[in-house]
Amino acid sequence: RLRVLSGIQPTADSFHLGNYLGALRQWVRLQDTHETFYCVVDLHAITVEQDPKVLLERTRRSAAQLLAIGVDPARSALFVQSHVPEHAQLSWVLECQTGFGEAGRMTQFKDKAAKQGSDHASVGLFTYPVLMAADILLYQTNAVPVGEDQRQHLELTRNLAQRFNSRFGKTFVMPEPFIVKDTAKIYDLQEPTAKMSKSAATGNGLIELLEDPKRSAKKIRSAVTDTGREVRFDREEKAGVSNLLTIYSALTERTVAELETAYEGKGYGDLKKDLAEVLVDWVTPLQESVQSYLDDVAELDRILAAGAHRAREVASATLASVYERIGFLPAG
């Protein structure tokens, strides 16, 4: 079976709808067809300042959310990145294959560093994409389900794999991005030309999976639309409505065309009201499930330990062959 790996950062109390529709939903589906490795990337999280207690709590909450949305530990290795030391080890080797300028061209780094100021941005933030390449290449990954914002990091990963293979002999599988076009970028509800993100100016455009569902419903009902009245998908003229249609379609498995027909002659208010209901109906049982995983931390930690064990079997074999090719003297 072809392999899949993906990761998500434990940097918020809750995942958001962009994470879910852009990536996590695909994680769940790919379990049917692929051998799947999914990790909570705590090493990536510390590239910006984290409170230790909060980080620990969010790591468990992240795992609980992944289980609740359908990551199945019987079929997937679900693990915490820092439990598999090979990630940091391979990252170092790959850093030594990465050009300084090449890393400096990563747009997410440039954006984040610009926000923090170059004296405050850490070196870890700079090398973040190389660690991500290590995550992927360690598992001889064929496909990487992510949102559009990770495309450039995938491109770097492919360049590093190619470079390493041609310099030291074929070592890594060449990974492909797995980006589902329709939901690759979910937009902010208040600013429907910007991506939905936890770093937006206000939280009103962001739907968090674990927030009070009433709050989510309200955010949908007050989503920014346009002065027209026709419910029609048109990214240029109707960015807000198009985003709502994308979300609605993804959550119900009804096509956008079906929805356009269903809302003919109705207004934006109807669309929002119905979508708010769909969302509440989906998220309410999901939250209960997350809570039940969090109520049994011992079991949660066991699942993560088993996932790390499975991940290490693969990761350690890849790292051993990398070390050998690089010319490191085997440890006795």
Ligand code: TYM
């Ligand atoms: P992260 O934690 O920021 O986001 C997790 C996933 O959610 C996707 N995403 C979105 N998709 C659509 N619309 C949005 N508005 C939206 N916002 C976020 C992201 O594309 C991502 O797939 N660097 C990664 C984590 C990572 C990783 C990896 C991913 C570390 N190692 C190895 C894949 C493979 C990140 O910061 O994702």
